[in-house]
Amino acid sequence: MMSRGFPAAEFSARCARAQALMAEHSLAALLLTTEPDVRYFTGYLTRFWESPTRPWFVVLPAGGRPIAVIPSIGAPVMARTWVEDIRTWRAPDLTDDGVSLLIDTLAEIAGDGAVGVPMGHETHLRMPLADFARLRQVVNIASDQGITRSLRLVKSEAEIDKIRAACAIAGRAFDRVGEIARPGVAVSQVFRRFQMLCLEEGADWVPYLAGGAGPLGYDDVISPAADAPLETGDILMLDTGLVFDGYFCDYDRNFGIGPVDPRCRDGHRRLIEAVDCAMEIARPGATAADLFHAMDKVLTGGAGGSDAGRYGHGLGMQLTEWPSLVPDDHTELVAGMVLTLEPGVEIARGQVLVHEENIVIREGAPERLSPFAGPELKEI
Amino acid sequence: MMSRGFPAAEFSARCARAQALMAEHSLAALLLTTEPDVRYFTGYLTRFWESPTRPWFVVLPAGGRPIAVIPSIGAPVMARTWVEDIRTWRAPDLTDDGVSLLIDTLAEIAGDGAVGVPMGHETHLRMPLADFARLRQVVNIASDQGITRSLRLVKSEAEIDKIRAACAIAGRAFDRVGEIARPGVAVSQVFRRFQMLCLEEGADWVPYLAGGAGPLGYDDVISPAADAPLETGDILMLDTGLVFDGYFCDYDRNFGIGPVDPRCRDGHRRLIEAVDCAMEIARPGATAADLFHAMDKVLTGGAGGSDAGRYGHGLGMQLTEWPSLVPDDHTELVAGMVLTLEPGVEIARGQVLVHEENIVIREGAPERLSPFAGPELKEI
Structure with missing residues (x-):
């Protein structure tokens, strides 16, 4: 039987490639919200994405491993991946569904730097628009310059x-x-x-x-x-x-x-x-x-x-x-x-x-x- | 065996309820982009949403049936629903993936009026952010005021x-x-x-x-x-x-x-x-x-x-x-x-x-x- 998942080296190579491109484009971090983008950098695999209720966030800093900012229900599964920094809130929270925690994380990781979000063809943002508007007020949101696309386009x-x-x-x-x-x-x-x-x-x-x-x-x-x-x-x-x-x-x-x-x-x-x-x-x-x-x-x-x-x-x-x-x-x-x-x-x-x-x-x-x-x- | 789908009366009742609420909130149209929201008002049922490539749009006017603004690959299936006004483009179009057609449709239907989009908890927008930015430049986008939520919350x-x-x-x-x-x-x-x-x-x-x-x-x-x-x-x-x-x-x-x-x-x-x-x-x-x-x-x-x-x-x-x-x-x-x-x-x-x-x-x-x-x- 074929082994499941990937070794950590697979994910660190993906992150290093992304981070080299981020440096070229002066992006301080990437913010990822969809199932494949989150999984590509973390290995987080669950069918629970079928539930549209909760947003899930991954922040890829300029160096090092990705940071997961996720509902606490997902912490045990995320803890089995190579991700070490897992920040959780108890979702669903009808007044603040992870937005403050995400803003704090981005402030810590990116400061005033640009945070790249996939915006191009075949992408979407998987979080409520009203929450994204709150985020934009305090975070310097930019295009990810097609970085996630360019990585995922070529398979290992x-x-x-x-x-x-x-x-x-x-x-x-x-x-x-x-x-x-x-x-x-x-x-x-x-x-x-x-x-x-x-x-x-x-x-x-x-x-x-x-x-x-x-x-x-x-x-x-x-x-x-x-x-x-x-x-x-x-x-x-x-x-x-x-x-x-x-x-x-x-x-x-x-x-x-x-x-x-x-x-x-x-x-x-x-x-x-x-x-x-x-x-x-x-x-x-x-x-x-x-x-x-x-x-x-x-x-x-x-x-x-x-x-x-x-x-x-x-x-x-x-x-x-x-x-x-x-x-x-x-x-x-x-x-x-x-x-x-x-x-x-x-x-x-x-x-x-x-x-x-x-x-x-x-x-x-x-x-x-x-x-x-x-x-x-x-x-x- | 149970019959499939719903009679047109089911959809016209849903639209009438939405349109009554739209009038209360001074919304000239609703713009829907996700599988359940599109299906709720049209009956459009396909597993093709598993493909993230193409955006799909439904515009609900202040009165009458919804208008489908969709990739031409979906026209035969949409034509089997109660929707009569089906506008298509050949997707994927890397430079204009339905955005112009959608803008023209919204201009015709809503004029300068507010176009409600679901923005609250448990929603997301299923179209590229860059395309949504183009839309916002010329369309008066507003919150849908929770109308889709309030309808879908109570089942027939x-x-x-x-x-x-x-x-x-x-x-x-x-x-x-x-x-x-x-x-x-x-x-x-x-x-x-x-x-x-x-x-x-x-x-x-x-x-x-x-x-x-x-x-x-x-x-x-x-x-x-x-x-x-x-x-x-x-x-x-x-x-x-x-x-x-x-x-x-x-x-x-x-x-x-x-x-x-x-x-x-x-x-x-x-x-x-x-x-x-x-x-x-x-x-x-x-x-x-x-x-x-x-x-x-x-x-x-x-x-x-x-x-x-x-x-x-x-x-x-x-x-x-x-x-x-x-x-x-x-x-x-x-x-x-x-x-x-x-x-x-x-x-x-x-x-x-x-x-x-x-x-x-x-x-x-x-x-x-x-x-x-x-x-x-x-x-x-």
Whole structure:
């Protein structure tokens, strides 16, 4: 069994990289409030973030370990991480839910210096706006200058190991879809059973499952499951983001429920061809946009994609992360970036097929993290 | 099988109530960004919120239906709701991720009027801070004056039906814990198998599971599972928040793995007694604080609770909602409020037992939504 968590050296390396960038940008501290940002620097892993009640804060000083400013209910779990300075209040406190404690901590750590907060694309602030307004009155809040993004964009080998493990679990579950999907079974029941397969094969939990089914594909890829039954000739798509030790996989598979329309078989081959074309150029120095264009040439002849907006994205502690495989994202690929390749193709008006694989950028050819599907659509 | 979703009348009633309060507070519109707030007024249900990449906006005007300002990938699902005015952009757009479209919509709907945004306790803004700063330059942003809170605090019968269904599913899963938990089985494996039981019994998905195990209870109640095996004499606690049609249950059960220490059996009886005392007074007109004190008298003799911070909370579209059962929360109970009663007791230094049930406030005695546990700890 793979060991859980990371050694302290992993976290100290992350903090040192952040602190070097903070020095460049004259930031006296970083203030982090979301689950992945808090976990990235501390290792604090709990599903309790599902409760929106309590705010959680981590302050990364210019040097040394992060400081946790958290509700006391979280202290035992935080004490098992590498964090030594854990400051708690008894939450929820309806008049002062950690704000004074956070202000005191920031005054001590940052003085009048700038405190960087993630503000850019794909970020949000996980604390009440009214409390943030109180904070801004006395703390010199600034942008984090994209530091958290730039760090989390490139994964360590230890992180990649966990994503690879998540991908393998999903692969074993996808191999067993024939056990649960057949004509007459409600799609909602297939979804339920597929989540059970993911768990049985080793997922810790299954935060994401979407999909669709129809004779010429599906009209969206983010729906919860319908109670309508599968019919012979349907294409069934399952797209899962399961978690192993805090890291996601995110890929899908299409299945023919018996023989399907030849347009779907052709479409599936085109999706695999698009993935192959992206794999050919997915090397350090190429950009996210390059991958988009390589796939779009196969899929639309270069017309510029679809309403889904992109052909893949980053992957790690979240189901989707930076970068985006879109024409405007010129992020340069770097060894260690974990990406999904997620081409889609229209089979009939409003009916699409989407395929997705997970890879990691390497110095040479990229490494496949998901067990790549072949061009022939699997019929079950 | 229970029907899915709600009739349009449910949503129009919610909007009308909000709009009456908006008129009182001179708000020209509400701007909503989070999953539950968007879903509350539109019925938009998808697990795609697991992806943090794209912002989603709903504007509630002074009259009429809400307006969706959303990424085009969500248009097909939104089109199946009662919302008619759906404005989309192709996201992710790295330079303007819906901000201009939102500004134009708010200018059209609210003019120079105040646009209310949830800012209080247990809320956050789900959009990048830099984009919100752009918005604030041209839109008259104000607090929503707690309107979303006050609406969501009291559930309709249709909402209560879904929470009751979620509770029943968890009850059937808890009844089967003897199938999966025994000495020598890793707690992490019990967690995995318990999630499978929840799905098999009808959960759509299982966003939350926490718990612990030990001979005198557990040192925290929010941990992910350890790989250590259960031992004879352990108390095993499983606390689940599973979802049925977008609504949560949230309650736990304690199990003795064989015979347990008498202090644990006594502690469990005390927890049930605390719940009984709260049930005696859980009537319209009592407050959240009253429930706290009723339980605390049994648990600590009135010393004022523990580090967990509270003895229960609201429940609905989220695992935890307002109010909090704490001494400072003077929210008056109203028929239709769904609450958890969640007393905890210390068995030994740092080792606790926690018990939880789900109820809905009625004109007379409260209705039990979870199948209440008896005072004797169940041994398996």
